[in-house]
Amino acid sequence: MSVSVFAPASIGNVNVGFDVLGLAVKPVDGTLLGDVVTVTHSNDGDQLEVIGNFANKLPSDVKLNIVWDCLLLFNKELFASKQTIAEVKITLDKRMPVGSGLGSSACSVVAAIAGLNAFYEKYHQFSFSQRALLKMMGQMEAKISGSLHYDNVAPCFLGGMQLMVPDPDIIARNLPQFEDCYFVMAYPGIEVSTKAARDILPTSYSRADLISFGQNLATFVDACHRGDKVQAFSVLTDVVAEPYRKTILPGYSDAVSYLRQAGCLAVGISGSGPTLFCVTDDAAKAEKFAHWLNNNYLQISPSGASEGFVHICRADAQGAVSLPE
Numbered sequence: 001m002s003v004s005v006f007a008p009a010s011i012g013n014v015n016v017g018f019d020v021l022g023l024a025v026k027p028v029d030g031t032l033l034g035d036v037v038t039v040t041h042s043n044d045g046d047q048l049e050v051i052g053n054f055a056n057k058l059p060s061d062v063k064l065n066i067v068w069d070c071l072l073l074f075n076k077e078l079f080a081s082k083q084t085i086a087e088v089k090i091t092l093d094k095r096m097p098v099g100s101g102l103g104s105s106a107c108s109v110v111a112a113i114a115g116l117n118a119f120y121e122k123y124h125q126f127s128f129s130q131r132a133l134l135k136m137m138g139q140m141e142a143k144i145s146g147s148l149h150y151d152n153v154a155p156c157f158l159g160g161m162q163l164m165v166p167d168p169d170i171i172a173r174n175l176p177q178f179e180d181c182y183f184v185m186a187y188p189g190i191e192v193s194t195k196a197a198r199d200i201l202p203t204s205y206s207r208a209d210l211i212s213f214g215q216n217l218a219t220f221v222d223a224c225h226r227g228d229k230v231q232a233f234s235v236l237t238d239v240v241a242e243p244y245r246k247t248i249l250p251g252y253s254d255a256v257s258y259l260r261q262a263g264c265l266a267v268g269i270s271g272s273g274p275t276l277f278c279v280t281d282d283a284a285k286a287e288k289f290a291h292w293l294n295n296n297y298l299q300i301s302p303s304g305a306s307e308g309f310v311h312i313c314r315a316d317a318q319g320a321v322s323l324p325e
């Protein structure tokens with residue numbers, strides 16, 4: 001008598017769309033790279049249990065977990081919609097490293113809100129619209145990072161590559177994808193807080209940067225619609241965040257130099273880092289890049305181990321999905 005929802009990792013910004021472009025990704029080897037939330041009825045008040053590889057990276061007080069805030073918000077919206085509120089037990093399987101640039105908080109937020117919605121749909125014959133759910137997700141992501149940005153929650157929830165539009169009735173539009181591309185994701189095992197990585201960015205930019213930003217994003221979107229892969233990836237340059245954030249990412253500049261000379265289509269910082277992503281349409285190159293990043297980009301702790309990992313991914317067209325009971 002439970003529902004479980006999986007919500008996938010995502011690449012925020014995708015270099016050219018700071019806060020307005022995001023892509024959901026999934027490893028080709030079938031690894032579930034994302035969080036899973038399970039919701040069931042409770043006879044003993046609302047409860048949250050956190051399990052999984054990265055549970056110990058989250059506050060021990062579950063009321064400080066963003067999933068708890070998601071429950072409070074969801075209940076508030078149920079109340080506003082004159083629905084009966086059930087007591088629930090939520091289990092968060094925290095499979096995503098925190099502060100990784102893989103949209104870890106978005107994974108928890110999306111899995112929690114989509115999970116609660118699936119629970120009410122299945123057992124209480126009530127559900128919110130996709131847009132209402134996305135708005136709740138944006139609100140929760142803003143609570144964590146300090147400002148409203150949908151570039152992780154939208155692709156994580158809806159799948160594919162999502163472009164945020166300034167219309168509250170639409171929020172996100174799906175962009176056509178290059179199906180044959182691999183996204184090699186290298187998480188070095190160190191933590192970078194999204195809020196801190198936002199605080200180091202300038203508050204104003206030069207006219208030259210403004211022109212480059214507009215031209216790159218517009219050219220990328222146009223090239224996606226025309227299916228012009230060469231053009232799309234030739235402009236995947238980040239003038240807003242990478243010049244400032246790369247200074248706090250050990251080994252990032254060397255990795256970019258290697259990957260460019262080795263022929264990747266594009267490379268950049270996933271979200272606010274420290275995860276690096278690079279793009280190729282060649283399976284052998286994807287393997288080669290993954291091998292190099294594994295040996296050269298992962299940070300080794302004093303114990304000689306690394307909490308990092310590398311995954312060869314494809315775009316995840318599905319987004320959040322219910323898992324079989």
Ligand SMILES: Nc1ncnc2c1ncn2[C@@H]1O[C@H](COP(=O)(O)OP(=O)(O)O)[C@@H](O)[C@H]1O
Nearest residue numbers: 065066098099100101103104105106108193194
């Ligand atoms: N379920 C959760 N998942 C991720 N972070 C959470 C969660 N609940 C609370 N947090 C807190 O939110 C912050 C998330 O940091 P952030 O840098 O935004 O992560 P990410 O970039 O991986 O989404 C951390 O301080 C973390 O302790």
Ligand SMILES: N[C@@H](CCOP(=O)(O)O)C(=O)O
Nearest residue numbers: 012019101102103194271272
């Ligand atoms: N647009 C945001 C994206 C943050 O992504 P995260 O995965 O690091 O949370 C930003 O660049 O600040």
